[in-house]
Amino acid sequence: MNAVDLQNIYLAYRGKPALNNVSLCVPSGSLLGIFGHNGAGKTTLLKVINGLLRPARGSVCVLGRRLNNESFTEIRKQTAYVPQNIKVDPRMPITAFDVVMMGRFGKIGLLKQPNTRDINAATTAMELLEVLHLADRLYGEISGGEQQRISIARAIAQEPSLLLLDEPTNSIDWEFRSRLGKIIEKIHSERALTTIIVSHEADFLADVCDSIAVMDKGRILGTWAREEFVREYSQSRMS
C-alpha cells in the first residue's frame, strides 16, 4: 500500500507554478528523501501532502484516504510535520516542553486534558532528541538548533504513521547532524513509519534515506535508490 499517492498535482502562487504536474507514490514504510535547490517546490510538496496547501488540480491520497475537507483533520492526527523554522518572539511564554506536548493535542481531542501517557510520550521524545534538559526553558530563548530538535521531538511525540521533515538539519550543528540522521533512522524503523525528508543537503539525504527524489522548478525529475543517487550526484558535481 502507498502511504502517499499524488497524481498530477498542479499548484501555483500568484500564477507562477510551484508544483507542475507532480506525481509521486511513497510506499508504506519507506524512508524517502526529496532533494532540490531553493525554490524547487520541496516545501510546497510537503505542505500539499499534509493538507496545509490545496492543489488547483490533481489528487492527493494520504494513508489510504483521499485528502478532502472531511479527512483533513483525521489524516493530520496521523501525520507529523516539522516545518523549516517557526519564528517565535524570545519572550513568548511557552516552554520547550509545552511545544513538544502540542504534538499530542490532535490525538487528545477537544475538551480533554493531557494524561500521563501524553506526558510520557512527550518526555520520551525529548530524551530521544537529547533535549530533556531544555524542558522548562522558553522556546524563544533557546538556540535555532535546539528549537529544531524540539520541533522534531514534537513530531515524534505525536506518534504518527507518516513523518514529514522539512530541512531538519536547519541550524543543527555539525556534531549533532550525523546523530540526528541516526535518530531519524532509528525512529523510522522502530516505529514502522513512512518518512519523507526534504533537504537541499544531498549528503545528509544520502546518509539517511533509502531512496531520493530530485525536484527542480516544481517538477520531480526522477527517484533514485541511495547508491544511484550518490553516483549521479557525485557525477553532476564533478561536471
Add this chain to the structure above:
Amino acid sequence: MPNMDMLRDQFMQNAVLATLFAGISCALIGVLVVTMRLSFIGVCMSHSAFAGALLGLVIGWNPLATAMLFSLAAAGALGPIADRGEFDPDTAMGVVFSSSLGLSFLLLALVPGPKTEALSLLWGSILTVTRTNLLLMAGVALGILVLLKLFYKEIEAVMFSRELALACGVPATAVFYGLLVASGLAITTSLSAIGGLLVFSLVINPAAAAYQIARNLKNMFLLAVTFGILSGWVGLALSCILNLPTGALIIVVSSIIFITATVFSPKKKKLQASIVEAGKTENG
C-alpha cells in the same frame, strides 16, 4: 475627598463591577492579541464597533446592538483577509481601519441633536453604566473564561503557531475565528464604559505588561487579568479623587504598569545577557 461611603451608591457599585468585567475580558483578549501579534486587528475592531454604535444613534437603534454587528462584521472580514494572503494583511487592515474612522466622523456629524451620547461612546462613561450593560459585560467575561478553560490547549497551540496547530490536527481556523469573535464581543461590551478610543489600551497594556514578566501562558493570563482589574480600580479611585475622566485615568494607570513591567522585565535582562553571550561566542 471621596470616602468608602461612595461605594454604597448604585452608580459607583456599577462602575466598580464594570471595571472588573472590562478588566477581565479585555485582558484575556489582550493576551491573545499580544501573543499572536494581532494588535492592529484589535484597533480595527474597536473603531468598527464605534462606527456601529454611532450608526445606531443616527438610525435610532440600540447603539450596543449595532456596535456588536459592526464589530463582528469586522472580525468576519479581517479573518479571511489575514488568511488568504491576497493582500498584505497590514494594508487590508489599514483600509478597514481608515474606512471605519471616516465612517465614524461622518456618522458623528449626522447624529441628530446634541452629540453628548455620541462623544461619551468615544471617551466612555463608566459612572453611567446601566444594569443591562453590566450584565452583558459579565456574560462576555464569563463566556471568555469558560471558552479559555475548555479550549486552553487548542488556544495555546494556535497562539504559538497557527500552521503548526493545523499540522497537529487542531482545528486552528475555527479557534482563530472564535478568538476574533470573542475579541469583538469584549471590545463592544466595554465600549460605553471605557470608550471607543480607550478600550484598545485596556486590551493591550495589561497583556503587554504580563508578556514582559510571565514565563508560562497560564501566568500570563493571570497577570494580565490582575493588571487589567488593577488598572480599572486604581483609575476609578484616582478619577474620584482628582475629578478627572475615568477612562483616561484607567489607561494612564495601565500604561504605568506596562512601563514598569518593561523596565524591570526579567526576560529583558536574560535576553540581553544571551545576546552578549552569543556575541562573545561569535567573536571568540
